[in-house]
Amino acid sequence: MRFHGGRPPPGVIDFSVPGNPLGPHPALHKLLEEAVREKVYATYPDYNYTRLRESLASFYGLDVNRIIVFNGAAEALSLAILALKPRAVVVAEPNFGDHHLHTLAARTPLLRIAMREEGNRYRLEPDDILSVPQRILRGSLVILSNPNNPTGYCTPSAHIEKLLEELPDDAMLVIDESFIDISPGCESATRIGDERLILVKSLTKSFAVHGLRIGYAYTTNKRVLYKLEAARQAWNVNSLAAHVFEKFLTAYAEEARAYLSNAQRVVEKGLQQLTAGLTKLGLLVYESSAPLLLVRHPKPHPAIQEKLVAHGVYVRDASSYPFLTPYHSRIAVKLPEENKKLIDAFYEVIER
Ligand SMILES: Cc1ncc(COP(=O)(O)O)c(C=O)c1O
Known part of the structure; x- marks a missing residue:
């Protein structure tokens, strides 16, 4: 079996898959429904x-x-x-x-x-x-x-x-x-x-x-x-x-362009929010320009993953990447409320 990093248990917020944090554009959904109707x-x-x-x-x-x-x-x-x-x-x-x-x-x-x-x-x-x-x-x-x-x-x-x-x-x-x-x-x-x-x-x-x-x-x-x-x-x-x-x-096309620009703004803000919140907790947060953040934490996987899951969030254990370790996680940048939940979960796991 091929192994891929993320298998979030049901009911937790999945930070292991980076992508556009805005989710699919409503017009895409509408077009997809139409396409299904038209077989x-x-x-x-x-x-x-x-x-x-x-x-x-x-x-x-x-x-x-x-x-x-x-x-x-x-x-x-x-x-x-x-x-x-x-x-x-x-x-x-x-x-x-x-x-x-x-x-x-x-x-x-x-x-x-x-x-x-x-x-x-x-x-x-x-x-x-x-x-x-x-x-x-x-x-x-x-x-x-x-x-x-x-x-x-x-x-x-x-x-x-x-x-x-x-x-x-x-x-x-x-x-x-x-x-x-x-x-x-x-x-x-x-x-x-x-x-x-x-x-x-x-x-x-x-x-x-x-x-x-x-x-x-x-x-x-x-x-x-x-x-x-x-x-x-x-x-x-x-x-x-x-x-x-x-x-x-x-x-x-116009909506799609506006949606991508908006996503870039949301990612930029999310990066700032996550960097500030996680740095405060003592994590090493690497500079990023992408909708994802690499962090290094004081406690290793798999224990940290299990504790984060208990607090409702799932990150990507980054130890399978060459040159990274069980102390590294990759985090998808999401919407502000979700990002906050991730920071709160790390607070519970690191500080307590
Ligand atoms: C850097 C990078 N390239 C390509 C892919 C695959 O993208 P797609 O879903 O379009 O196949 C991924 C998936 O995680 C990725 O991280």
């Missing part, structure tokens, strides 16, 4: 997802011919390794845990680069990657998440440009921007038109529809587009998800 699920989706890609292109200002839709960012990330068959995968860690599994499936060597922990922040310098021997970087796939999960670190665009300038010509750079739409102050690399860049996006996270499973990849590299297209399963995005987003991103 959209009874037909196959468009084989090429032309209208869905057009909607994505117009909403995000992208070239429609450079977009491939996926069953969530997770599918794009796994196929990038399986289809492109890089000579090695280089991942800045800690990071989304599935890269390790994908390299095992593809029998591809994996090199993990540790991000720098400096006081209450994690960061990564381009040289941390560029100092990897050329014999490993040549023909490799370098993967960063921006913002990074679970540290919340945002990579400046200048760093991405430097990486692209100095990585070998046959290396590819994957930037997983799954959280970027709802991350205050993080800049997307979409304007960098380098052929060695693959951007991965998650509508799942941006629009709080984790169960609908929809994301996309964007690259100007025709060879990569072809390989990813060829490797993706036919009809990989189900007809309900495709139909609903086709409409939502065009008919409700």
Whole structure:
């Protein structure tokens, strides 16, 4: 069985899954109901997802011919390794845990680069990657998440440009921007038109529809587009998800934009609220620009998780991430009232 970090017991507030804290937009819900009434699920989706890609292109200002839709960012990330068959995968860690599994499936060597922990922040310098021997970087796939999960670190665009300038010509750079739409102050690399860049996006996270499973990849590299297209399963995005987003991103584009800006404001405030409240309790709270916070607490998992659950909240035990420990948790940023409950629960567990 594959293991994934979060299994909240019923009835507790789940802080283990970060995403848009506002929850799904009501228009999405309405479109989904309409689609069910019209039995959209009874037909196959468009084989090429032309209208869905057009909607994505117009909403995000992208070239429609450079977009491939996926069953969530997770599918794009796994196929990038399986289809492109890089000579090695280089991942800045800690990071989304599935890269390790994908390299095992593809029998591809994996090199993990540790991000720098400096006081209450994690960061990564381009040289941390560029100092990897050329014999490993040549023909490799370098993967960063921006913002990074679970540290919340945002990579400046200048760093991405430097990486692209100095990585070998046959290396590819994957930037997983799954959280970027709802991350205050993080800049997307979409304007960098380098052929060695693959951007991965998650509508799942941006629009709080984790169960609908929809994301996309964007690259100007025709060879990569072809390989990813060829490797993706036919009809990989189900007809309900495709139909609903086709409409939502065009008919409700203004609402969707306002909703994402609002989510960024809520995340920014939530980060401030959680950072202040948890720091006061003596936790080390790492600086974050994402809808998630990494913390280090004086007591370890699993005991701290059990006590937090007894006080109605569930966090992500972060010990399964490379370089983290049972003293680390990742916390999703939620609405102010929910964030307060988390701080109160930590108070009960730490102070009493
Ligand atoms: C950094 C990162 N990328 C990608 C994913 C997968 O996103 P999706 O739900 O769109 O497949 C996750 C899920 O937690 C994630 O944390």
